[in-house]
Amino acid sequence: MMKRREEAADLLFKAGGILVCRLRPRGEPLEVMSLDGPGERLDRYSFLPSVSLVEKSHQFTFPSNSRFLARRGDDVITAEPGHPFAHYLAQFQGKIIYQAVYQDLLSTPIDRFATVLARNKVGDAVALEIPFAEGRLVLLPPLEGVPPTREAEALVEAVDAAVVRPVFAAEPDWLPAYSVPGEDRLQDELRSLVERREALDAKVSEISTQLQPLTQYRRILYTQGRFTLLPAVAESFRLLGFTLEDSNCDLLLRSPEGDAIAGVVSSEEAVIDVEAYRRLLAWVDEARTAGDGPEKGVLVVSGSRELDPKRRPTQFSPEVLRGCKSQGFCLLTTYELYKLVRQALEEKDEAARAALRQAILSCAGEFRGKGRG
Numbered sequence: 001m002m003k004r005r006e007e008a009a010d011l012l013f014k015a016g017g018i019l020v021c022r023l024r025p026r027g028e029p030l031e032v033m034s035l036d037g038p039g040e041r042l043d044r045y046s047f048l049p050s051v052s053l054v055e056k057s058h059q060f061t062f063p064s065n066s067r068f069l070a071r072r073g074d075d076v077i078t079a080e081p082g083h084p085f086a087h088y089l090a091q092f093q094g095k096i097i098y099q100a101v102y103q104d105l106l107s108t109p110i111d112r113f114a115t116v117l118a119r120n121k122v123g124d125a126v127a128l129e130i131p132f133a134e135g136r137l138v139l140l141p142p143l144e145g146v147p148p149t150r151e152a153e154a155l156v157e158a159v160d161a162a163v164v165r166p167v168f169a170a171e172p173d174w175l176p177a178y179s180v181p182g183e184d185r186l187q188d189e190l191r192s193l194v195e196r197r198e199a200l201d202a203k204v205s206e207i208s209t210q211l212q213p214l215t216q217y218r219r220i221l222y223t224q225g226r227f228t229l230l231p232a233v234a235e236s237f238r239l240l241g242f243t244l245e246d247s248n249c250d251l252l253l254r255s256p257e258g259d260a261i262a263g264v265v266s267s268e269e270a271v272i273d274v275e276a277y278r279r280l281l282a283w284v285d286e287a288r289t290a291g292d293g294p295e296k297g298v299l300v301v302s303g304s305r306e307l308d309p310k311r312r313p314t315q316f317s318p319e320v321l322r323g324c325k326s327q328g329f330c331l332l333t334t335y336e337l338y339k340l341v342r343q344a345l346e347e348k349d350e351a352a353r354a355a356l357r358q359a360i361l362s363c364a365g366e367f368r369g370k371g372r373g
Contacts, residue, residue: 009049012135060113084161098141220334224266249283259294266302297329309335330363
């Protein structure tokens, strides 16, 4: 480790080189004991040499005062559009999954000492360039799903471009008094572009927020499980005008037209077997026996999830269909529910939604043909 540290120090301080590392959590430290003196605590970044920079009342000491907090996400926003390594990050947008964010233990303003290349949406640094005299240490988030050869080519390209780029130096307070002809015009244009970009970013965030509730209804077509499919089905019933109450079943639906207990089941297999029906029947029988619950059952099924919904074969067994008919239960595929959601969104009329609710509650057997796909 000491040998690697000496090599890195020579590269950065003496050769003015560029060292690229992945930004990851420090990891579990290794305690090295010594009979001749104090031991050493080694971690992922122990091979890096130290640098200490001072600017007025602030001091930046790396890596001793650095925190590499474990965070995971893909919301990477480049902060230096003209920087070669920002260009590197932009090439792999969508393939960058950061595992850590950089922070300073003393809350030192990092922008006074280093170049932040990218941040996440909450402002944490996920990529940065730290000056070591004439050399530079570049910390980058890892990539996923990128061929190593392609990544290496992009890194070499970024390093080639960064070699001729001036090393970071914080601008002194008096520097604005020494402008260059033509600089003010370009600075004004840049500020205008930044303002427009910020406005566009705000608009993108606003539209994304509006879009998210709509796209969630499509999840009923391909997802599974209590944490994805069940909430999506619940939101679909809410859109139709049902209210949902907490219960020991999958969903307890209330509406002016009537109430129902809903079971939700999905499978990679083409056919949902009779166990799903029996589970719903048990919930309804319990409500009938107690005398305080709905006697109507709605079984929502999603079979052959990997297929286009329009090309799926019959998604339930004959026993499930016979059981639902005999008990007056509604057998509803997620595709039919999706079509009902589309119709409710298009018409936006309470009378129309009441008719859709009534169609579900009055159905005995397979539901078909009420919604438009």
